[in-house]
Amino acid sequence: MLLADFLIHLLLVAIMPPLLFGIINRTKALIAGRTGPPLLQTYYDLYRLLRKGTVFSKTTTWVFKAGPIVTLATLLIASLLIPLGNHHPPVSFNGDMILFAYLLALGRFFTTIAALDTGSCFEWMGSVREVSFSCLAEPVVFIVLLSLSRLSGSLSLSGLLTYSSAMLWMTSGAAMIMLVASLFFILLAENCRIPFDDPNTHLELTMIHEVMALDHSGPAYGMIIYGATLKLFILGAFFLHVALPLRISNGYLDWLFFMGSIILLSVVVGLVESCMARFRMTRVPQMLLSACVLSTFAMILVLR
Amino acid sequence: MNFVADQFLAIVLLINIVILGTRRIDIAIRAISIQGIFIGLVPILMHNFSYHLLAMTLLVLAVKAIFIPWLLLRATRKVHFTEDVRPLFGYSGNIIACALTTVLAFAIATHLPLTTAHQGLLIVPVSLATILAGAINLGTRRKAIDQVVGYLLLENGIFLFGLLLTETMPLMVEAGALLDLIAGIFVMGIIINHINREFSSIDTSHMTALREPE
Numbered sequence: 112m113l114l115a116d117f118l119i120h121l122l123l124v125a126i127m128p129p130l131l132f133g134i135i136n137r138t139k140a141l142i143a144g145r146t147g148p149p150l151l152q153t154y155y156d157l158y159r160l161l162r163k164g165t166v167f168s169k170t171t172t173w174v175f176k177a178g179p180i181v182t183l184a185t186l187l188i189a190s191l192l193i194p195l196g197n198h199h200p201p202v203s204f205n206g207d208m209i210l211f212a213y214l215l216a217l218g219r220f221f222t223t224i225a226a227l228d229t230g231s232c233f234e235w236m237g238s239v240r241e242v243s244f245s246c247l248a249e250p251v252v253f254i255v256l257l258s259l260s261r262l263s264g265s266l267s268l269s270g271l272l273t274y275s276s277a278m279l280w281m282t283s284g285a286a287m288i289m290l291v292a293s294l295f296f297i298l299l300a301e302n303c304r305i306p307f308d309d310p311n312t313h314l315e316l317t318m319i320h321e322v323m324a325l326d327h328s329g330p331a332y333g334m335i336i337y338g339a340t341l342k343l344f345i346l347g348a349f350f351l352h353v354a355l356p357l358r359i360s361n362g363y364l365d366w367l368f369f370m371g372s373i374i375l376l377s378v379v380v381g382l383v384e385s386c387m388a389r390f391r392m393t394r395v396p397q398m399l400l401s402a403c404v405l406s407t408f409a410m411i412l413v414l415r
Numbered sequence: 416m417n418f419v420a421d422q423f424l425a426i427v428l429l430i431n432i433v434i435l436g437t438r439r440i441d442i443a444i445r446a447i448s449i450q451g452i453f454i455g456l457v458p459i460l461m462h463n464f465s466y467h468l469l470a471m472t473l474l475v476l477a478v479k480a481i482f483i484p485w486l487l488l489r490a491t492r493k494v495h496f497t498e499d500v501r502p503l504f505g506y507s508g509n510i511i512a513c514a515l516t517t518v519l520a521f522a523i524a525t526h527l528p529l530t531t532a533h534q535g536l537l538i539v540p541v542s543l544a545t546i547l548a549g550a551i552n553l554g555t556r557r558k559a560i561d562q563v564v565g566y567l568l569l570e571n572g573i574f575l576f577g578l579l580l581t582e583t584m585p586l587m588v589e590a591g592a593l594l595d596l597i598a599g600i601f602v603m604g605i606i607i608n609h610i611n612r613e614f615s616s617i618d619t620s621h622m623t624a625l626r627e628p629e
Contacts, residue, residue, distance in 0.1 A: 281418050285425035285537060292429060397507050401432055404514040408428055411521050412537075 116198050119366055124190045127370070128340035129153035131347070131377040135304075138381025153340060160333030168326060171228050178225020179327060179334040185218035186341045194269045195348050196369030197358045203269040208256045211268055212249065215301075218338070219245055226323035233315040237322030240392070244300060244307070244319070247399035251297050254406040255290055258413045259353070262286075272352040279356065289409035291354045296402035298350050298380075300395070302343045305384040307395055317392070347376050417536070420460040423453045424541040427575075428517065431548040434568060435509040438499060443564045444487045447571075451479030454571050457538070458578050471589050475574070478593045483567065483600055490604050491560060494611045500618050503555040512555075516547035533579055546572030557620050559607045563600065570596055 133150040140147020149155075167176065191202045192211050223242055226234040260266060262283065263274030280287050300307040303320035315322050324335045351372050359365050390398060430450040434443050455475040459468055502509055520543035527539060549572055552565030574592075610619065 284418050284422040288422055288425045289429065397436060397510065400507055400510055401436055404432060404510055404517075405429065407514060408425075408517060411518060412425070415521065415525075 113362070116362065117201055120191075120195055120198065120201055123195060123366075123370070124187070124341070124344070127373075128344040129157060129337065131343050131373065132340050134374055134377040135381040135384065138378050139385050142382065142385035153336065157333050157337055160336070161330050163329040165329035165331055168229060170230050171326075175225050175228040175326070176331070178221045178228070179331045179338070181221040182218040183334045183338045183341070185214040185221075186338050186345065189214040189218075190341060190345050192268050193345050193348050194273050194352070195366075196351075196372075197273060197360065197365040198362070198369075199269050199273070203267050205266040208260065208266070208268045208271065212252055212256070215252075215342075216245075216249065218342075222323055222335075226326075229326045231326065233318075233322050234325060236316075237319055240319045241323065244395055244399060247396055247403060248297050248300050251293050251399070251402050251406045254403070254410050255294055255297075255353075258286060258290060258406070258410045261410075261413050272349065273358075275352055275356040276358050277356060283413065286409045286412040287353065289405045289412070291350075293402040293405035293409065294350050294353055296398060296405075298343075298346050299383070300399060300402075301346055302339070304380055306387045306390045307398070309389045312389075343377075344373070347373050351376060417461065420457050421537050423457055423460070424537040424575075426450075426453050427541055427571075428544060431517075431545055431568065432510060432513055434564060435513045435548055435552055436506050438506060440491055440558070440560055440564070441488065443561065444484050444491070447564055447567050448480050448484035450568075450571055451484070452476060454575060455479060457575070461536075461538075461578065467586055471586060474590060474593060478597065479567075479571070483597065486600060486604065487560065487563065490607060494560075494607060500557045500620075502557065502561075509551060509555060512551050513544075513548050516551065517544040520544035520547060529579075538575055538578055542572045542575035542578075544572070545569075545575060548572070557618050559603070559610055559619050562619070563603045563607070566599065566603070567596075 130150065130153070132153045133148070136152065137147050137150055189211055192200055192207050192214075194200045194203075219241065223238040226238045256271070259271040259275065262279065263271040265271045265274060275287075299305075303310055308319040308321075309317070310321065312318055312321065315325070320339070324332060327335055348369075351369070355372050357368065357372075359368055427450055430446050430453075433446045434450075437443050437446070455472055459472050462468055504512065517540075521540045524540035524543060529539060533539065546569055549565050549567070549569030552568055553562050554565075556562050556565060577589075577592075610622070614622075
């Protein structure tokens with residue numbers, strides 16, 4: 112692969128993710144008739160947090176400090192595995208899809224045990240919810256990966272994701288519709304967006320993800336926010352391969368197309384958030400179960 | 416055009432899940448109306464154009480996508496009910512049952528002795544899955560109006576199965592089936608009204624009790 116593509120990949124991963132949050136918030140503000148925060152607000156927040164000092168509670172151990180670092184590190188490694196648009200990722204080998212899924216799981220594991228380490232019952236509650244919901248979300252990711260792998264005949268993430276194209280929609284469109292539907296559920300659930308979780312809620316009792324980051328401060332909290340945006344970026348890139356697989360096969364146009372489509376995806380997420388209320392907590396597993404069922408249907412169609 | 420038909424049929428499967436999983440009747444009715452549109456458009460995609468086909472498509476769209484949903488929505492507005500009656504096995508139970516029956520439908524469809532022209536199509540498994548989903552909805556829902564939606568789901572499945580014969584089936588038969596459907600919905604609408612007046616609730620499980628509700 113070309114050095115230029117490699118550098119652009121790293122640059123996009125490093126710089127673009129916080130912009131997505133800005134776009135989502137701007138979309139929500141515009142729909143609600145407000146001016147809203149500036150597009151670059153997340154960058155300002157990160158800069159402010161990075162300059163601050165950190166406070167660690169005396170009851171916490173090294174696990175608490177390691178939590179944000181490990182989570183961010185796993186996400187950064189995962190971002191090296193995922194192809195952005197029609198370009199091959201910097202790292203790619205057979206079976207890296209398993210590594211990808213487990214990197215996300217490892218990041219989640221460290222977020223939850225860091226939260227448990229504080230001994231706060233709110234954080235405990237958030238961890239329980241996060242883990243039990245991800246129990247239902249993870250099979251979907253695997254089933255989707257399996258179906259795509261079967262369609263493309265490839266075992267590496269870059270092979271099976273860049274295989275999908277407009278032609279695939281013609282030949283096995285039925286399966287693709289279901290994959291897109293289930294992946295969109297997962298995209299929203301994993302990134303704690305409405306209707307699964309409200310990123311702007313102010314009540315600890317109703318939080319899922321935010322409650323686990325309550326005790327972090329300063330640069331550690333900045334890492335958590337950056338990690339959250341990076342996760343949206345990675346899963347968004349994943350989703351776009353299935354939902355909008357247009358290949359121009361001109362290197363730079365492809366990069367532009369990728370950036371345009373992920374911005375479009377953020378707008379769509381913002382629109383979904385503006386027109387939906389959040390689900391009652393008891394309904395979240397039911398919706399994730401539906402996503403599971405959808406992806407299973409897709410696999411049946413693919414295997415058929 | 417078969418790939419477009421396949422995508423439509425996939426959407427039909429998705430709508431099955433929505434109907435089985437939703438707890439709001441207006442969503443279920445709108446979903447069944449959308450399903451009616453997709454099902455109604457499938458024959459025109461599958462077969463060569465003919466006026467017979469066009470007439471049938473228009474008739475089906477008018478009845479399934481507009482008239483019956485309009486009737487049902489009107490009924491829900493007239494009969495005010497807000498109680499949340501859980502289905503027999505809960506909403507998640509319904510979704511799991513839907514998944515299992517769909518898998519079953521796909522398994523059965525590969526073993527049916529179909530003509531070679533129909534073997535690769537999604538129509539047979541999707542129609543079986545929709546029929547079974549309708550049966551589940553009829554059997555587990557306890558509100559009468561939800562059961563009507565289940566009945567419509569069942570009918571949609573049967574209609575899809577009938578598509579295999581569309582070219583040989585006369586328009587009169589289709590029209591007769593649709594007329595039966597409308598008559599059935601009318602009768603059910605009247606029954607719902609009566610249940611509501613009698614029990615001040617449309618939970619049909621009250622009807623099995625011997626004593627009057629206290």
